[in-house]
Amino acid sequence: MPDWVVHVAVAWSLCRILRFKYPQFNQPNTVLVMVGSVFPDALKVSILFELMGQDWWDYIYVVHLPIGSFLLAGIASLLFQKKKEAFLFLSLGIITHYALDLLLIQMGYGMYLFYPASWMGFTVNLVPNDDYYITIVALFIALVVYVLSEWKEKKIRSED
Numbered sequence: 001m002p003d004w005v006v007h008v009a010v011a012w013s014l015c016r017i018l019r020f021k022y023p024q025f026n027q028p029n030t031v032l033v034m035v036g037s038v039f040p041d042a043l044k045v046s047i048l049f050e051l052m053g054q055d056w057w058d059y060i061y062v063v064h065l066p067i068g069s070f071l072l073a074g075i076a077s078l079l080f081q082k083k084k085e086a087f088l089f090l091s092l093g094i095i096t097h098y099a100l101d102l103l104l105i106q107m108g109y110g111m112y113l114f115y116p117a118s119w120m121g122f123t124v125n126l127v128p129n130d131d132y133y134i135t136i137v138a139l140f141i142a143l144v145v146y147v148l149s150e151w152k153e154k155k156i157r158s159e160d
């Protein structure tokens, strides 16, 4: 699915850029951010249930609300030794997910970012959901970031 690719590519690029300044964005933590970036789309497992003739959509939909995603991140972070750190990196990924989803043209009233505190819907309505162009752009940016970071690392190594 193209949107998974976009979420993961953006999360990776962001971490790679941040790593220039913050060594905490090492590989394991980058993976956490990448996993977090697709957490809200865990709701797509309900498609599987649907295939089995069960309608779980209403229950699983809560995962694609920030409150549900962060709860999920909280539960997942219990599996880690450094729980707080794991939660923070997963959360960063979740935040990138909603930031990107905000750009999408939403059906209905947009995303309920502050549910259950508010039913206000948010959306920027910029990109149609089925626009593959954004996938190509995201992958291209990731490639540029990759080339730049490799080049910079080589430079640092040669200066040693």
Ligand SMILES: [Zn+2]
Binding pocket: 040, 041, 064, 097, 101
């Ligand atoms: Zn989403």
